[in-house]
Ligand SMILES: Nc1ncnc2c1ncn2[C@@H]1O[C@H](COP(=O)(O)OP(=O)(O)OP(=O)(O)O)[C@@H](O)[C@H]1O
């Protein structure tokens with residue numbers, strides 16, 4: 630696929646587990662009348678089981694390979710999608726490179742203090758949190774922050790609800806689109 634106009638590019642949400650990529654991605658897609666894809670859900674559908682079971686049955690290495698193939702393919706062959714990627718996706722350079730070069734990447738940032746309030750709602754379904762105590766989780770949280778450093782936009786979500794974060798993202802996008810292409814329908 631040739632290089633896309635800014636308005637046509639896929640929008641990708643990145644960030645640590647539980648920051649709201651799936652929840653907010655759905656809201657952004659609704660507001661823009663776009664299809665939403667959650668990479669964890671795409672992979673789960675393909676395997677017919679939850680991520681946690683994919684890790685148990687096939688191992689993290691296979692999950693990561695599938696994650697890479699799925700995201701890189703979408704980046705090169707799809708347009709106009711809103712995509713939320715798993716919290717570990719940007720550990721892989723090829724994923725990072727494909728997303729940053731082909732899509733518009735939003736980093737959803739959340740402080741450790743605010744993140745801790747989410748633990749009970751996410752812990753059962755996230756394999757990489759299994760068997761970890763609070764200190765281990767803090768270590769993983771800190772260790773992961775550098776992988777999200779490369780992005781196009783950052784949204785600090787601590788004091789924003791889901792609708793406010795989605796509105797913020799859509800507002801940023803519309804500003805950027807209008808800057809490069811103010812009257813798209815007349816061309
Ligand atoms: N801005 C927000 N304010 C309050 N709660 C939120 C916000 N965003 C998300 N949540 C809640 O946090 C929980 C985790 O959200 P979600 O599953 O969307 O995270 P995620 O980033 O997709 O996680 P993962 O990387 O593990 O898939 C959900 O219960 C969701 O309702």
Ligand SMILES: O=C(O)C1=C[C@@H](O)[C@@H](O)[C@H](O)C1
Nearest residue numbers: 646680715716717755756757
């Ligand atoms: O942060 C991670 O490493 C992960 C996050 C989830 O979204 C899933 O992609 C999987 O559970 C791994």
Ligand SMILES: [Mg+2]
Nearest residue numbers: 650651669713
């Ligand atoms: Mg998710």
